Amino acid sequence: MTSRTATAFGTRAVASVQLRLEEGWFTLCPAERLLPGRGVAALLPDGRQVALFRDRTGRLYAVDNRDPFSGAAVLSRGLLGHASGRPFVASPLLKQRFDLESGHCLDDDTVILTSYDVRVR
Amino acid sequence: MPAPSTAATPTIVLVGHGMVGQRFLEELAARKVTERTRVVVLCEEPRPAYDRVALTSYFSGRTPDELSLTATDFMAEHGIELYLDDPAEHLDRAARTVTARSGRTFRYDTLVLATGSYPFVPPVPGKDARGCFVYRTIEDLLAIEEYAKSAHTGLVVGGGLLGLEAAGALDGLGLATHVVEFAPRLMPVQVDEGGGRALLRTLSGRGLRVHTGTGTQEVLTGEDGSVSGVRLSDGGELATDLVVFSAGVRPRDALARACGLGVGERGGITVDTDCRTGDPAVYAIGECAQAADGRVYGLVAPGYEMARTAAAAIADGTADQGFTGADRSTMLKLLGVDVASFGDAHGTAADCLDVVYADSRAGVYKKLVVDPEGTLLGGILVGDAEAYGTLRALTGSKPPLAPEQLVLPAGAGAPAALGPAALPDEAVICSCHNVTKATVRGAVTEHRCGTVPEVKKCTKAGTGCGSCVKILGQLMDAELEASGIEVDKGLCGCFAHTRQELYEIVRALRLTSYQELLDTHGREEARGTDGCETCKPTVGSIIASLAPVIGASGYVLDGEQAALQDTNDHFLANLQRNGSYSVVPRIPGGEITPENLIVIGEVARDFGLYTKITGGQRIDLFGARVDQLPPIWARLVDAGFESGHAYGKALRTVKSCVGQTWCRYGVQDSVRMAIDLELRYRGLRAPHKLKSAVSGCARECAEAQSKDFGVIATAQGWNLYVGGNGGATPRHADLLAQDLSDAELVRLIDRFLMFYIRTADRLERTATWLDRLEGGLDHLRDVVVHDSLGIGPELESLMGTHVAHYRDEWAETLDDPDRLARFVSFVNAPGAPDPTVRFVPERDQIKPDLPLLTLGPPRTAATLEGTAIR
Ligand code: SRM
Ligand SMILES: Cc1cc2nc3c(=O)[nH]c(=O)nc-3n(C[C@H](O)[C@H](O)[C@H](O)COP(=O)(O)OP(=O)(O)OC[C@H]3O[C@@H](n4cnc5c(N)ncnc54)[C@H](O)[C@@H]3O)c2cc1C
Ligand code: SF4
Numbered sequence: 001m002t003s004r005t006a007t008a009f010g011t012r013a014v015a016s017v018q019l020r021l022e023e024g025w026f027t028l029c030p031a032e033r034l035l036p037g038r039g040v041a042a043l044l045p046d047g048r049q050v051a052l053f054r055d056r057t058g059r060l061y062a063v064d065n066r067d068p069f070s071g072a073a074v075l076s077r078g079l080l081g082h083a084s085g086r087p088f089v090a091s092p093l094l095k096q097r098f099d100l101e102s103g104h105c106l107d108d109d110t111v112i113l114t115s116y117d118v119r120v121r
Numbered sequence: 122m123p124a125p126s127t128a129a130t131p132t133i134v135l136v137g138h139g140m141v142g143q144r145f146l147e148e149l150a151a152r153k154v155t156e157r158t159r160v161v162v163l164c165e166e167p168r169p170a171y172d173r174v175a176l177t178s179y180f181s182g183r184t185p186d187e188l189s190l191t192a193t194d195f196m197a198e199h200g201i202e203l204y205l206d207d208p209a210e211h212l213d214r215a216a217r218t219v220t221a222r223s224g225r226t227f228r229y230d231t232l233v234l235a236t237g238s239y240p241f242v243p244p245v246p247g248k249d250a251r252g253c254f255v256y257r258t259i260e261d262l263l264a265i266e267e268y269a270k271s272a273h274t275g276l277v278v279g280g281g282l283l284g285l286e287a288a289g290a291l292d293g294l295g296l297a298t299h300v301v302e303f304a305p306r307l308m309p310v311q312v313d314e315g316g317g318r319a320l321l322r323t324l325s326g327r328g329l330r331v332h333t334g335t336g337t338q339e340v341l342t343g344e345d346g347s348v349s350g351v352r353l354s355d356g357g358e359l360a361t362d363l364v365v366f367s368a369g370v371r372p373r374d375a376l377a378r379a380c381g382l383g384v385g386e387r388g389g390i391t392v393d394t395d396c397r398t399g400d401p402a403v404y405a406i407g408e409c410a411q412a413a414d415g416r417v418y419g420l421v422a423p424g425y426e427m428a429r430t431a432a433a434a435i436a437d438g439t440a441d442q443g444f445t446g447a448d449r450s451t452m453l454k455l456l457g458v459d460v461a462s463f464g465d466a467h468g469t470a471a472d473c474l475d476v477v478y479a480d481s482r483a484g485v486y487k488k489l490v491v492d493p494e495g496t497l498l499g500g501i502l503v504g505d506a507e508a509y510g511t512l513r514a515l516t517g518s519k520p521p522l523a524p525e526q527l528v529l530p531a532g533a534g535a536p537a538a539l540g541p542a543a544l545p546d547e548a549v550i551c552s553c554h555n556v557t558k559a560t561v562r563g564a565v566t567e568h569r570c571g572t573v574p575e576v577k578k579c580t581k582a583g584t585g586c587g588s589c590v591k592i593l594g595q596l597m598d599a600e601l602e603a604s605g606i607e608v609d610k611g612l613c614g615c616f617a618h619t620r621q622e623l624y625e626i627v628r629a630l631r632l633t634s635y636q637e638l639l640d641t642h643g644r645e646e647a648r649g650t651d652g653c654e655t656c657k658p659t660v661g662s663i664i665a666s667l668a669p670v671i672g673a674s675g676y677v678l679d680g681e682q683a684a685l686q687d688t689n690d691h692f693l694a695n696l697q698r699n700g701s702y703s704v705v706p707r708i709p710g711g712e713i714t715p716e717n718l719i720v721i722g723e724v725a726r727d728f729g730l731y732t733k734i735t736g737g738q739r740i741d742l743f744g745a746r747v748d749q750l751p752p753i754w755a756r757l758v759d760a761g762f763e764s765g766h767a768y769g770k771a772l773r774t775v776k777s778c779v780g781q782t783w784c785r786y787g788v789q790d791s792v793r794m795a796i797d798l799e800l801r802y803r804g805l806r807a808p809h810k811l812k813s814a815v816s817g818c819a820r821e822c823a824e825a826q827s828k829d830f831g832v833i834a835t836a837q838g839w840n841l842y843v844g845g846n847g848g849a850t851p852r853h854a855d856l857l858a859q860d861l862s863d864a865e866l867v868r869l870i871d872r873f874l875m876f877y878i879r880t881a882d883r884l885e886r887t888a889t890w891l892d893r894l895e896g897g898l899d900h901l902r903d904v905v906v907h908d909s910l911g912i913g914p915e916l917e918s919l920m921g922t923h924v925a926h927y928r929d930e931w932a933e934t935l936d937d938p939d940r941l942a943r944f945v946s947f948v949n950a951p952g953a954p955d956p957t958v959r960f961v962p963e964r965d966q967i968k969p970d971l972p973l974l975t976l977g978p979p980r981t982a983a984t985l986e987g988t989a990i991r
């Protein structure tokens with residue numbers, strides 16, 4: 001079992017970030033491309049997009065990049081934060097917060113984002 | 122429910138729907154008299170009662186509707202018949218009828234006269250010429266405003282309270298303004314000689330041309346019959362295009378005289394303590410009445426007392442508490458000069474003593490009148506009326522401090538300022554509405570009011586002349602604190618500090634790292650976390666504003682700073698609803714060469730961008746994908762464009778009008794000044810966005826008075842306005858200083874902006890900041906113009922450092938491949954465009970092709986971005 005989060009070893013240049021898809025682990029990018037506190041977007045083989053984040057302790061998170069409130073693929077450009085000890089991203093468009101581990105929208109119970117397992121290899 | 126009226130229904134007729142008349146109606150309604158009586162109101166003016174006291178605020182943007190005192194459904198709700206534009210012309214006391222101009226005749230059981238006053242116009246030749254005005258009604262102001270459009274100079278006859286208010290208004294309309302006062306000093310009724318001297322110095326310093334000790338002998342007219350000047354009693358002449366008479370008011374008692382009611386020697390319908398005239402069926406209230414103490418009061422508060430008295434007498438046969446006289450405290454509301462007089466200001470009581478403090482250099486004069494036992498009887502404050510609220514409320518009691526300690530300025534041996542805590546519970550805080558300290562405290566403790574607007578609504582205090590609002594706030598805070606209510610003023614869940622405190626911490630400790638700040642100064646539970654989307658950009662902006670001073674990188678996307686910026690700053694562009702971005706190149710002052718216009722057109726065409734002229738005199742290019750931003754900017758930077766910071770909480774535009782160079786009215790080169798200012802302050806990060814404008818004359822085509830800092834040219838230089846705002850809660854800017862040279866103007870703006878950046882809350886525009894700033898505009902002027910805190914040079918040097926270190930963010934970004942790396946749609950497919958960013962044609966351009974939403978339409982964000990609450 002891998003946990004939903006993993007620790008990045010930023011000093012190892014070869015380390016890359018991988019995402020678990022149905023068909024197996026999919027490599028996205030070198031770990032050092034991720035800036036603590038910010039996200040990047042990545043394209044999946046089936047055309048879906050994923051928003052990838054790294055917090056200041058090095059933990060990685062991945063959720064669907066599509067903002068369910070606007071339909072735009074922009075969540076990777078939101079700001080990261082912690083509320084009550086849990087990591088979240090705030091949509092850059094209308095500022096709804098999403099829990100990065102569970103994908104739950106903190107402003108609207110009925111909305112959940114797909115979240116992914118991530119690891120560094 | 123009002124009673125259906127029949128011939129037998131008792132009828133009250135009110136003549137005059139002014140401030141006091143309206144209050145009388147409210148008092149009647151509160152006593153339920155309207156339920157059993159027919160009430161008829163004859164109103165001479167074309168509109169229902171409005172706030173005459175605040176009349177002048179029309180010139181600072183309050184509309185006639187906003188001045189109205191009459192709630193829309195008040196009349197209907199209480200079944201009151203109001204006849205506008207229909208003055209009473211004839212009274213028949215024997216038949217008990219009133220006949221109006223329209224011919225309507227009403228029978229009354231009770232008649233109430235509330236006809237107010239008329240402005241006295243001295244009988245000088247030419248007084249009726251075109252261009253002569255009085256200052257009493259909204260219609261007067263509209264006429265003055267219209268006429269002033271073609272005038273350059275204005276003159277006010279009379280240097281009393283109202284005259285100076287009118288002079289302030291003329292000055293605000295851009296006229297060179299004279300005041301002619303017959304008495305040897307200004308405001309002769311309120312202030313004494315010393316006070317008059319201090320006032321004169323300050324007002325002359327503000328550009329008002331004051332002529333005291335001389336009368337107006339004749340209004341001179343030109344060939345077309347309109348005003349061209351006045352001849353003074355000393356033989357001199359002053360040229361002027363417009364004259365406002367403000368030589369006092371006279372009670373409007375003509376109707377009463379004509380039907381044989383008693384009037385005082387100097388006018389005013391005589392009434393008893395119930396406000397009843399010699400005819401028991403007729404009452405007179407407000408400025409048209411001579412009260413039982415033999416005085417005619419020209420102030421609204423005594424009028425309100427009379428309204429209450431008369432309503433009580435009509436309701437119950439006699440007033441619970443008759444009207445025997447009132448306080449005549451006043452405070453000048455305009456011109457940015459503090460002048461207050463209260464109680465027995467001139468020391469008329471037997472054996473009374475004066476305590477005087479005067480500093481002619483600073484234009485400060487303070488006098489307190491006390492009796493031999495030390496009871497405060499009254500006083501005069503000029504130049505510094507900080508203590509007005511407290512002193513007025515203490516009048517009639519023995520203050521807890523010696524009088525000399527009450528007038529000494531802070532820092533000159535005076536003990537800590539006397540707070541509202543020192544006041545007794547029965548002290549009247551708001552004299553307009555007769556609200557005591559106990560009532561204000563009750564509003565906080567019993568009615569749970571936690572803000573000044575709530576207290577105002579609950580108690581009415583502060584809704585008259587406004588001079589007590591400051592002390593209201595102090596009282597409320599003291600009461601909140603006393604009841605142990607702690608208001609969390611913290612920025613967000615991560616910091617218990619305000620933005621202003623964080624600014625000071627970052628500056629003092631030279632912190633350049635957000636994480637360090639959070640871990641050392643954050644709330645316990647937030648330390649070690651990632652913070653939140655509220656404090657990150659706020660701290661990012663503080664670090665950016667202070668960058669050169671604290672040794673941080675001036676480039677907002679370097680290192681950790683990159684993670685703090687809102688998405689717009691992160692990509693140096695504005696995010697649109699479909700995930701694309703807009704690009705706004707800087708066009709300083711709105712001036713652009715044809716070549717550069719063509720470059721913008723070519724870039725837009727080549728990248729397929731939607732092009733629109735913005736409301737800020739520049740051009741916005743919409744629909745760029747994130748990966749298109751660098752090549753777009755490469756072309757723009759090549760042509761000499763810089764970032765317009767449309768994405769930042771930073772200076773946006775300095776709009777300009779075409780000004781003196783082309784415009785026949787212009788008196789200064791407004792375009793050059795706008796460009797200079799825009800280039801000086803470009804890139805300056807602030808708590809919120811900053812906007813500015815420069816107009817070439819008082820016609821104000823650049824709308825400078827709606828800007829955070831606005832500049833209007835005068836014949837002598839520039840007038841500086843601050844705190845203006847469009848947006849959701851518009852506010853007209855306040856005049857900060859006048860007739861400045863180029864260098865003075867820039868120096869004051871430097872100080873103003875840096876003081877704002879230092880002390881404002883997150884997402885607080887200058888307008889809200891100024892409204893919240895303790896001491897308001899006067900304090901701001903003290904700090905910025907008079908450098909009362911001694912921080913002027915520091916603020917200037919901070920700005921100097923900003924100007925010296927400014928670099929264009931886009932040019933810097935293009936120069937550095939590392940910085941460019943972030944401008945990709947996908948980290949794992951740098952070349953691939955985002956397929957979800959799509960467009961469809963509209964009106965020969967493009968618009969976003971929005972994906973269908975499975976969710977309902979996005980709920981609009983809970984707050985405006987511009988408000989400080991999450
Ligand atoms: C483009 C433009 C409308 C236009 O098509 O003309 C515009 C567009 C936006 N305005 Fe505006 N405003 C534009 C002129 C104005 C003006 C008029 C002016 O500046 O003369 C105002 C009122 C004046 C004022 O600010 O006092 C204005 C008051 C606002 C406000 C309300 C601010 C307030 O204090 O209440 C917001 C919300 C905010 O900033 O929090 C806002 C926010 C925005 C944002 C940034 C909303 C957003 O977050 O996406 C829009 C983004 C523009 C973009 O993506 O490029 N815009 N906006 C104008 C750009 C001017 C420029 O060249 O920079
Ligand atoms: C510019 C300005 C600033 C002021 N500032 C202050 C201040 O700071 N503090 C303060 O206490 N006071 C101030 N005052 C004075 C204050 O406005 C008056 O004391 C107050 O309005 C008096 O109310 P009133 O109802 O008696 O008279 P008004 O408000 O003048 O109302 C009388 C009304 O009766 C109407 N009327 C007259 N004759 C007839 C008729 N025959 N039939 C029908 N209607 C008639 C008039 O048209 C008018 O509308 C200021 C006044 C002005 C003009
Ligand atoms: S504001 Fe400018 S453009 Fe407008 S009339 Fe004055 S100088 Fe001319």
Ligand code: FES
Nearest residue numbers: 551553585586587
């Ligand atoms: S004293 Fe005038 S509003 Fe309170």
